[in-house]
Each structure stands twice: as structure tokens, then as C-alpha cells.
Amino acid sequence: MKSTVSVAGRTRSFTAVGEIDGPGDRAIVLVFHGSKQDGEVHRRFTGNALDRLAREGRAVVVYLDGYRGNWNDARATSSFPARLEDVDDVAFARAVVASVSRSHRVEARAVVGVGYSNGGQMVFRLIHEAPDLLTGAVVVAATMPDRAGFLGGFSDSAADRPVPVVLVSGTADRIVPFRGGRMAWWARAMFKVGGAALSAPATAAYFARRNGITAAPAVEMLPERPAGRKGARMEETAYREPGHPPVTLYSVLGGGHTVPGAKPAPAVLGRTGADRGIDELVLEVMEALGRSA
Template identity: 75%
Template structure:
């Protein structure tokens, strides 16, 4: 269902997948696409993987459309139209939640943010600027800007509203370096962003500290599944302590700027992991929040 809302004086669009009349305890999954995409393009990009959450009644899924293909995330060195025009995407996210709450039966306490690349950076902004909005987050192919490059309230103190956070990062991502630092010059020019980013492990550690977790992560490598021998292996590092929302980093060994799942990303973006598909990661976040 294609819908529009007015947020901060702008008419914005999004697509909702899921029956209007369903269980009252359903989650709402807000999906934020990558640069130069929109909600429908991103939906095809993943093969509609997240639609399965709506098919079995576990969630309603909303694919949001960025302004001219981008989100006004919290990276200080951005110059795409959403930043230059100071588009209020935080207000847009809130308006979508309010709209879906009126049109569908959902639990507003179970809003999960899913973001890819620029959309993942938008999730970072929501976690910091709208901490009451999300009950959990899944972030793919994005790492936190460093303190100097983050417009939001960068803080390693324990957050007032800690949430489960799952991160997915490829070690061979040519756009977002797994080890952190600056993006390659061509990526900075193509996507109109700059600044220095934390590594993927340091990003996970940052959110673990915000969640009050001091213990080192527990790690495991997933066994090779039948028919996936030539696909990149994924391993898991989970930061967890009793009474604290966990943080998990899935590392895709040899993986690129891709969303894990059966649908391969275009070759230019690199290899795709399959051990933990994106819809499984969302369900894990819901379960870890005690909601599934």
C-alpha cells in the first residue's frame, strides 16, 4: 500500500506491506534504503526478503523513501540534497509510525529500524536523536562516524533507552571500510560524503558501552550450509550481559557492500553472505528484546 504523510512541512512517501487487520502485538519494521535508491528499489534489491515478516503476521513492514535518493543522516561531512535542504528525516520516521499506527494493528513499542548504507547511517541518527522511537535496530554496511564527524550526541555513557543493535559488515566492502577510516576518494565523490568512521568492531563496542555492557564478546563461526560453499562465511560477535540489551556484529568474511540473504548483490558491490539472512536478523532483534 502506497501512502504519504506530511512531516516538517514536506509531503513524504512510503510503502506499507502487511494486512491492516492483524494481531495487535505485531512489530513495525521501518526500512531505510541506501544512497540512490528508494523504498521500492530497495525492496527489489533484497528480493522482498523483509516482506516475509508481513506474510506470516509477525510484523508490518514500511519502506520509506528518502529525499532525492538519500537520508539526512548524522555524518557531518555530507553534501547530498537531503543535507543541503535540511530535510527532517527524524520527523518523517515519527510520522510514518503514527500513520501506520492509525492504519494497521501494531504495537508501537515494537518498532524496529533496518538500514542499509546511508539508511544505516540514518538509523544511527534515530538511535541518538529519537531514542524513544526504536525498540531495536539492524544496520548493514554502515559504521559509526567518529566523534568529530558525528552531528548527533556522540556519547559512550550508558544510554537512557538502550536497545538491541545488530550490525553487519563485510571485510571486503570497498565503500565502507571494515577497518574504519576514510572512504576511498571515488566513494566520497560519488556519494557526496566524507569524514572518518570507526571500524566495524569499534562500532559494536561503542553501542555495547552505551548499553552498559563491559564483558568481551562471545564469538562463533557459522558452519558452511549445503549449496553455499562458495559464498562468504559469516561469524558472530555478541556483547551481552544479564539485564542489558545485546549488541551483535556479524562479519562477512570476504563480503562486500551487500545485504545478507539468498539474493546476490550486483557484482560491483562485492560478495553476499547467506548464513544469517536479513529477515532472520530482524527476528533475532525482536527475540532479544523479549518481544517475539
């Protein structure tokens, strides 16, 4: 059932999944959908994979609804209604955390932002503009805008409040190029965005620097799923250094604009990563929070 909050004169909606009387130390997982979706569409798009965290009592999973199908992210050249009307999605995220903390009796010490595509860009904005809100992030099918195109404060130095970050990018993504640069003309027109972006590896390196990590990353293939689980293989590039939140890039080899997991995306979006699911990636961030606590 949907709930609502009032933010800057607008009524905004979201759906919280989890028992009201569950453990008080659960994480809150904020899920930001992609362009032209809403929370429920994205929930189905991922095969309800994140709901597992709610069933197991690990988290309250919250599917937020963007404004007319989009988030007012930090890309300078966005021109969809959420940007043109200057919708305050940072305040919306804060209001949702406060509301769910009350309704589900959660202490909200762990708040993980999960974003796909435009939703991933919204998570980038929250990391930079609301560093007190998110304690971890999982970003799928989105790479950082370049310095000129990022409104959230592109940084070359370590952050005061770094967070563990997991990134997922398909090497054959036709919408968000793995190697960075500008999106194809048809994608710019369809999604009403422009500008240039970093490559997926450069995005991971950016967040590693932001987390104060100076060590070189370790690269390895993930173990393949048992026979019968079809999908693209995934390569892990892991930035690890004691005392610093980790940053991990999962490159989906031959993968498209998709969320990894058991449910494949529509063929038009490309191949889906199968070696690790989105729920497992969120658990990875939650476990990193436990180690750093």
C-alpha cells in the first residue's frame, strides 16, 4: 500500500515493504527507479528481488516514486519535468526516511540508497549533497557526470563522510556507455539528458579517491552460477584499504542497461548479469557498514 508525505507543497508517494513491528536495527533501503518508471514498475522489473531483505527482517525496503517518471538528479543538462520544475527530491528522500523510521520503528542508523539509471544519478546527488543521509550506496547502469556536467560538487579530495559504494555497469550498455562520453543521440532525445560522463572504471576510481583509498584495485571474475542460470558473466574490481569504506565495480561482460539478478530484463535493454543479484549487492554494502561500525 502506498504512503504519502508532503514536501515543498507537493504530495509525494512511496511504498514501504517490511513488518511494522520488525527489528529496530534494520536498515532502510531507499530504491530509486529509472526514467519512465515508478516504484512499483521498478519493483516488478527486478522480480521483487529486494523484498527478500524485508522478508528476512534485514531491512525495510522503500520504493519511492519520482515526479512524472524522473528524479531531479545532479546532471547539469537534464530537461525532464523534475528538473524544469526544480522538484526537491533531496527533501523527499529525507522525509521518507523520517516517515519510515516512525511507522516501522526503525532507528535509521543504516540507510542504503539503491538507484538504477536516472535513479542512480539521484543516488550520486544524495551522496554529495546529503552526506548525513546515506550510509551506503548501490548504483546500477549509471556513471558519474564529468566535472562540467555535475551539479553536486565534483571533488578531487577525500570526503568528510565517505560511504561504501557498489557500482554495476554493462560493457555493452547502449544507453549509458561503459567507456563514458556522451549518450547516443536517440537516448539523449528519449530521456531528455545531455552532457558527458566518466567511464565506469573512472567512476569507481573517483569514489575510491573520495573514500581515501590509495591502494590499487583487485580484479577477478565472480564464480559462475550453477548450470541453468543464464546470463552475462560479471567481473569484480574491488578497491579495499583498511580504515576506508570499500568501493566495488561489477562489470557485466556483454551486459546491457539492466539490473543483475535472476529475472532477465527485456531483450531490448541487453543481457542481464547473473553471477550476483541486486539483493546480494545491497547485503554486501550492509555488511561493509557492519565491519566499519
